[in-house]
C-alpha cells in the first residue's frame with residue numbers, strides 16, 4: 001500500500017481534548033457548561049445509535065446534553081413547540097433535530113424553525129447562506145471535519161484542484177464551499193456529470209460523498225492525491241466507503257479509512273460548533 005492513512009479517530013481524540021479544555025474555560029467564565037439539546041422523534045435504529053454517540057461525546061467533553069424523545073406520531077406543531085422552547089432556553093447553546101424525521105413531517109420547514117445561532121448542524125438557510133457569502137457561520141459538521149482531515153496531511157489546500165463527487169446540501173455543497181474558502185480550485189460532480197473519471201483524475205484532493213459502495217475505483221484517482229471517503233454504506237452488517245480502498249490506496253498519497261475516517265470527525269465538529277455557539281451567545 002502506497003497511501004498514508006489519515007486517522008480520523010486519532011485527529012478526533014486530539015480535537016476532543018482541546019474541546020474539553022475550552023468547555024471547562026466556558027464553565028469557569030459563565031458558571032454553566034455549554035449546552036446541547038437533541039430532539040429525537042420516532043425510533044429509527046440508526047438515529048438511536050447516532051444520538052447515543054452524540055450524548056456520550058458531550059459527556060466526555062464537559063458539554064451538557066439534554067435529549068428530548070418524541071413519539072413517531074408527534075405533530076409538526078408539537079415538534080415546533082419544543083424547538084421554540086429550546087430556542088428560548090438560555091442554557092441551550094446548540095439545538096439539533098435528528099434526521100430523518102418520521103414520515104409525514106416536513107423536514108425543511110421544521111429545521112427552518114431552529115434559531116440560526118443555535119443551529120449546530122449548520123443546516124439552516126441562514127448558516128448555509130452565510131457559508132456561501134464567506135461570512136462567519138455555523139458550518140455543517142461533516143464538511144468541516146473533511147477540511148480538518150485534509151489539513152492533517154500537512155499539504156497546502158490553496159491552489160490545489162479539489163473535486164467533490166456529490167452535491168447534497170449536507171455534505172457535497174458545503175464541502176465544496178469550505179474548500180473554496182481555503183482557496184482550492186473546486187469542481188463539483190454529480191449523477192449527471194459527463195465522463196466523471198476524466199474529472200476525478202485531475203483532483204489533487206478528491207472528496208467522495210456519493211452513497212454507493214466502492215464507487216470510486218483506483219483508475220479514477222490521480223497518483224498522490226488526498227482522498228477523503230465520506231461514504232457510509234452498510235452491506236451485510238459491515239460499513240463500506242464510497243471509495244474502493246484496496247485500489248485507491250495503491251494510487252493515492254493519503255486516504256481516509258471507513259470506518260475510522262470522516263465518521264468520528266462529524267460528531268467532533270458538532271461539539272466544536274456547540275462550543276462556538278456557546279461562546280458567541282455569551283458575548
Ligand code: NDP
Pocket residue numbers: 142165166167168169170171172189190191192193196209210211212230231232233242262263266
Ligand atoms: P445524497 O444521497 O444526498 O447525495 C449523493 C450525491 O451523490 C448526489 O449529489 C448524487 O447526484 C451523487 N451521485 C449519485 N450517483 C452518482 C453517480 N453515479 N455519479 C456521480 N454522482 C452521483 O447523500 P449524502 O450527501 O447525504 O451522503 C453521501 C454519503 O456520505 C453517504 O454514503 C452517506 O451515508 C455518507 N455520509 C456520511 C457522514 C459521516 O459522518 N461520515 C455524514 C453524512 C453522510 P445527484 O445530486 O445528481 O443525484
